[in-house]
Amino acid sequence: MSQHRSLKGASTIAAKRNVLKRFERVELLKKRGQWKEDQKVIGLPKTKPDV
Numbered sequence: 226m227s228q229h230r231s232l233k234g235a236s237t238i239a240a241k242r243n244v245l246k247r248f249e250r251v252e253l254l255k256k257r258g259q260w261k262e263d264q265k266v267i268g269l270p271k272t273k274p275d276v
Contacts (some may be wrong), residue, residue: 245274
């Protein structure tokens, strides 16, 4: 019997994520120089992950 594709190991799942978590977006904005220290973390601009 074969194994269902959703039960494969985590090592085989290497899909590129197109949604970042809030802390990842803040880090990316800091790296790009678009983050101000007094800026709020709610209502961040949309960001695409680096390739």
